[in-house]
Amino acid sequence: MERLLLSSSTGLFGLAWGLSPRRGTRKLSRLVAWLGVLTGLVYLFARYYGAWPMTPMYLGSVAVPPFLALFGLWSARPTQGGPHWPGWPLTLGLVFCLDLLSVFFPKDFYLPFLKTASLFSQAHLLFCFLGKAAFLLAGVWAGLRLWAGPGAENGQTRLWLALGFALWTLAMLTGEAWSYLGWGLPVVWDEAVIVCFMASWFYYAAVLHLFVTSRWPRARLYLAVAGLVWVPLVNVLPDLGPWRWPPSLG
């Protein structure tokens, strides 16, 4: 049942992406994307419900697409040009690709463990998803700025970078609080993925400093766009399992 929800969500995002480049079908694309978000969030709820009070394991790759789509829908609100927001097809393309990765490289076979039964653990995970989605959207906005000039962006890259960094920092703080309460240490080295988390914090600390202080005007945009590669490579890949063919769709 869970897999059916995930594959439905992927299919809907794929359809929305296919509809997004054409002018006449962009409104429909938004509607289909909303359905994709809804299905994706129900899938997440199912995973949480299945593991509660513990935290479901390795959700990173499957949780980011619906949140990224949600942020994309917010960016494509009427004041930003509505369905004609030029970043819409790129955002949906990213969402679809990330969801496809989750379908073909599932890592949902680990069972949750008792120490993850903590509100700090749950909050850490949620802030991580939101942070990754915000960083990716900042990359989309920076790409638009490089492609279409300053008028296409209007400070949105900085906004999403700031939001992403704030969320990522909240994830760091809640993760440290969990680590302190569970193990008595600020950093627990039992899980290698901790350094991937640090890596993105340092990366976006650098990028954000450049945006806040208006330095390296073009280089900082390239760094923000490189986030579209950095985040999937450093923060999504560790949450993927082995290649699976045929994928389990339901």
Add this chain to the structure above:
Amino acid sequence: MKYLILALFLALLTVGCSGGDNPSAAGNRPELTDANVDPTNTTYGGAAGAGFLNVGEYSLIQKDGYLEAHDGAGRTLALVPRGSPPPPDFEPSQIIPVPVRRVAAYSAFDVAMLNVLGQAETIVALTTPRAGWSVDYVKEGYDSGRVVYIGQPGAIDYERLKAQKPDLVMTWDPSIAPMLDTLGIPVLVTSTPVATCLATQIRFVEFLAPFFGEKEKAHAFYERTRQALQAIRAKTKGLPKPKAMWGDIYEKRVLVEPGNAWVAELIGLAQSDYLFDDVYGTSCVEISMERFLHSGSDADLYFTYRSVGDNVYSKESLLRINPLLGGLKPLTSEGRALAPRPIYSQSADRLDELLTEIAAILHPEAYPGYELKYFVELPLRDPDQPKEN
């Protein structure tokens, strides 16, 4: 300048992350090369004479007048030469007089490691009765009255154990530590939170050697195993890769050997694909049923945890125990299923032979005429059952 930095950064990123693109359990273990299983090697796990030795989760640190040992559960012990004053800040149950002369052992692995070091004579208490042993040196210990049975791991007769006056209890079960602390008997936990990798399996005797002062025998064991590994690599090089899995289903639980376990690593080294290579965790790690059956539908070989004789005689008998296993390809006529003989778990001291046998199972074409000693290949139906026409 900044563009140069940016370009350099992106180039480094591409290079740096290429090593991390396979988040599998295969990455969670030390790479097994001739260099890092060499006990005198300084690049992995410490150096001889440097006052520090690190074998997987186990470590030894030279301190003033004693060796500080960290066991598989992360507990700290002090190895103190007999007659020397005990170090401060250690409870009596943390102090092990060396060389150790009397040992109580829980697992067959511990017993086999003692045999590697030529210390089978030090065994004075076991948790498996004589009838459960296949190896002669243990049977002889029982027959001579030196070894006594102290009860099953969950129901130890502590009075009997105490009467045997062990210098050390080697166990996989950390839960006995508090009781033995009260008796003042040191405990060495020889199991770890994550499965033992191949390098640790081979080098564990190095960690154990200072307990008995038997460094040369530890090195001889290492050398024998290393040569066996080299021979396996040479024999299986370039052969087609069979797909293997190791695990079982018990009621509601699915347990498998993760990719970081030594058997999984061996399968990889012997030119084969281990289907749970991406799974990381403890030995017998629990995963979802769905994943187990999915991998099983693709496997050529299946190793069960259940020993021959444990109601296991054939593929059919395995299916009788758990019909869900019917989804595994190796339990049909298209694949092969292997069950360990009881002697398998008691033969860690013959690791070179075990490794060779597993390689021979994976690649029978490279080992013509090889006769299985530690495993049994299960027939489709029970041997004594008449065939259907």
Add this chain to the structure above:
Amino acid sequence: MDKVKSPRPGKFLAWLQKAWRLAGHLDLAVLICLFLALDTALAYPLIQKSLSTFIPLGEVGLLTWLTTYGRFNLSHTFWFYGLMLGVTLLGINAFCCSTARVWAIVGPGRQRGWLYKLGPHLTHYAVVVMALGYLGSYVFSQALPGRALIPDGPPLKLPRNLGTLAVSVHDPVVYEGERLSFFQNWYLDPGFRLKLTSPEGQVTYLKVAYNRPAHYGGYNFYLADFYPKSAEPAGSYKMVSLSIRRDPASRIYLAGMAIFAVGLLLWLVDLRKASRLKKLVV
């Protein structure tokens, strides 16, 4: 006796100012952060290959770890030295960068809304405080890992003449749901209660569970493990393993985390206000 020629104070001050500016330069902060990003991203496959090298870091202390596990596994641990160097430089940079600017914000000529302008600088100082806290924690914390007890069994003697510690079981919580079939009858909360008896005979009872440490006499008691995990079959042996830690520096990094959160909040509010103002102007 010749008069020793001392450097001119003006020149020295100018040099110091230049060094200070350089140490707190924003480009340097960006470069250090990018270096740390690369360093830690590179570390992922290295840690994966040798997790057992890094796990003892919390138990044996930083200095011992650096001279044993770190030193003898350099091919896997070199990045950790880079991380320490980078964080130290970042701390110095953040301190120098903010100290010069904070006075301008809070000084006599301060403007309206100055408090919000302090946000980024608070986060900078928080980085310094957190880094010092981590360092203090890894260097000075005292760990007594793997201290195991039997519930209702003999007590354990605590260090620093704190008395004794015993464990009892009260109202354990068992998983009764249907969703996790493998988890049925497993303990969600084994219900351990610590009985701490001071040398004077004063008794204190404290609850301990996963993610819920107990605090007593400057020590924190963390539940590390317990047996059996399941309430069925009942009546078998039981054990509770505690990790007992004394870490005065934990308050420093916890304070750093709080300062960082406050600084971040102030900065976000300031950012929001600035964007509103921009809209009004436009």
